[in-house]
């Protein structure tokens with residue numbers, strides 16, 4: 617079956633009430649038939665729900681959908697995207713390990729390295745996402761995983777997943793891809809050889825700015841290594857949020873199609889304007905990563921970043937002149953959102969770290985929504 621059909625038709629079994637849509641299993645715990653049933657569940661001799669920090673049917677439905685849609689064997693849902701990243705590192709790494717991380721990653725992901733992994737004796741090196749030939753010199757015998765985003769937030773750098781996975785296999789390193797910007801509808805990193813896919817479901821998977829959530833998709837073997845951390849440390853997804861996210865997946869394909877068609881039109885319009893210094897959008901043929909993007913993505917996604925010739929002050933004027941577009945730190949909403957990464961999402965980085973991540977002071981990030989494209993363009997007063 618096709619992506620659209622799977623996203624709609626994967627659901628938990630119906631109860632005796634014959635409900636059409638899956639209900640929300642808003643329960644913190646589950647009951648046992650008798651002492652033997654309880655013993656068997658705790659001893660893992662029998663499948664079943666015990667407590668919602670471990671498993672919950674609403675959460676399991678979302679996990680199963682994510683696993684199938686990403687082409688993975690299994691998935692774990694988490695309370696946020698950051699919880700998915702942290703759970704992966706906390707479960708798979710130990711003191712003395714080393715990781716390679718693309719310089720172009722989400723602001724809080726940097727903080728996990730510097731503020732937590734470092735104090736637990738896990739070392740890291742940042743690599744230039746656009747210069748694969750330089751990566752080799754950072755590989756150590758302790759290197760356990762390579763972590764990247766493609767397209768990256770907010771610079772929209774594109775990394776070749778097939779080549780990166782070949783590089784990782786050569787050195788026996790796990791490849792972890794944050795697929796938040798693309799969603800499984802536009803790009804499935806496991807099919808190009810990645811080992812683990814991470815999502816902030818808060819973004820396009822919810823798609824309407826309502827709930828937070830995250831997901832980790834990988835093989836059974838890797839998921840089995842991460843699951844005990846989830847169970848015992850508890851960054852679990854709430855049943856309500858899981859239910860919202862499962863419902864959202866039903867419309868992911870149609871929403872992404874519109875995000876993409878609006879975004880390419882806006883990217884081309886921006887590129888044609890004399891006030892604009894540069895536009896970054898994966899499917900603009902002028903972009904660095906265009907040839908890779910068309911190979912590994914179905915379409916360019918809904919995110920654009922650009923810089924005006926007037927730099928920071930022109931960007932601030934653009935932000936302050938808007939009438940409809942939301943000024944917010946979120947992305948992937950049906951409402952168009954504009955933001956200034958250097959003073960918001962990536963403000964905790966040093967100026968050098970920001971520049972290395974491709975975030976100039978004048979860079980504007982636009983999360984193109986589902987409004988009519990003409991109304992979005994009309995609200996972008998460039999001068």
Ligand SMILES: *Cc1c(COP(=O)(O)O)cnc(C)c1O
Nearest residue numbers: 696697698722769796816818829
């Ligand atoms: C937002 C985001 C995250 C973090 O997700 P939360 O749900 O906010 O915790 C991670 N990676 C990328 C690329 C993001 O955009």
